[in-house]
Amino acid sequence: MELSDLHIPYVVPTLLLAAALLCKAPTLVRAWRDADVRATSLLLALATCVFISVTPVNIHRINAITGVPNIAAPWTYSLLTAFCATCLTMITRWREAPSTARARKMRRVYMIYTGIIAGLWVTFLLADVPDERIYDLDTHYANTPFMREHIVLYLVAHLVSALVAASMIGTWFSQVESRWLKAGLVCLQVGYASGLVFDGAKIAAISGRWSGTDWDFLSTNVAPPFALLDAVLVAVGFIIPQAGPALHQWFSDRREYRRLYPLWRVLRVIEPSSAQARVSRWAPLDLRLLQREQHIHDAMLRLAPFFDAESYTDAFEAGQARHNATTARGVAGAMAICSAIEAFREGAPRDASEQPALIGPDITEHIHVISDCMRRRPRLLGWNATPTESITHAC
Structure with missing residues (x-):
């Protein structure tokens, strides 16, 4: 032919x-x-x-x-x-x-x-x-x-x-x-x-x-x-x-899945509270996104006793001097999560009488912004510096 x-x-x-x-x-x-x-x-x-x-x-x-x-x-x-x-x-x-x-x-x-x-x-x-x-x-x-x-x-x-x-x-x-x-x-x-x-x-x-x-x-x-x-x-x-609509939802889920990756990667050190079903990388995207979100929220719950609300507040106030409120919350949240992970690894929870039951709405309601900050500045994950010191280098 x-x-x-x-x-x-x-x-x-x-x-x-x-x-x-x-x-x-x-x-x-x-x-x-x-x-x-x-x-x-x-x-x-x-x-x-x-x-x-x-x-x-x-x-x-x-x-x-x-x-x-x-x-x-x-x-x-x-x-x-x-x-x-x-x-x-x-x-x-x-x-x-x-x-x-x-x-x-x-x-x-x-x-x-x-x-x-x-x-x-x-x-x-x-x-x-x-x-x-x-x-x-x-x-x-x-x-x-x-x-x-x-x-x-x-x-x-x-x-x-x-x-x-x-x-x-x-x-x-x-x-x-x-x-x-x-x-x-x-x-x-x-x-x-x-x-x-x-x-x-x-x-x-x-x-x-x-x-x-x-x-x-x-x-x-x-x-x-x-x-x-x-x-x-x-x-x-x-x-x-x-x-x-199906393609729009797929692209939206894909964007969400990739956006949450930095935060999910940091929180992988926190073992889930219960066994999770294995989801293949070839599984439907919406199922993989759901599992990623569940892992993040489950890890947040386990970190609640190790969360330092005062350090978060200090980091947020310091961040407002250089960034808008949304970015400042993301930076402060990232630093607070890193600090809580360090405390979790050392087995040193905060004083229970000063801790809320959850890690706090300022963290859980801004996980996307927090994940964005972790993607943009990996050095933010340095746990030796205090939030106030690290905030000057973040985002």
């Missing part, structure tokens, strides 16, 4: 959609009973199959493997029609709460588009299309009995689905509050607008053939890029509302 056969404009979106489908596969396995998860997976699968099928080299392969010239046409148009039906039902799922009426409406959509797919195959089987046409099938056979109806049928089905979907989104958009859902709907609207341009170009080119005018370039050159843009944006539009 030559590089020119790869058709990069087709390959790139195909790989992106296939990657999205693979990423969705674990969710489908875990929650296959969820109708929304199944519908999203079906939509991604159909979009991927459409892109694979419309690649010129694959159109020829389908025809060659089956031995039927142009059979790739009903195959590809059937996938596209099924994709359109799935898009309409997905929008219906988003807009309406589960109900008998919603289920009946979605069944009606599937029944109508199933009938259209059956019509595509019947008209193709009745048509006489012996010459393989990869790039200009629509215009070349625009006047061929039954193939003409075949072409018009898939274009009308696609056009109607785009208009109906765009109308549904337009009347619903102002009621949407989720930024992720809004972003997805914007992609859908732009995608459907591109689809309408595709339909318009195809219909104009075919109408030109009917009237004896050569507008084939609209079908072969203008329409395909808009078809690609349509399918990509529509698929992405359905992915964003589901993948967006």
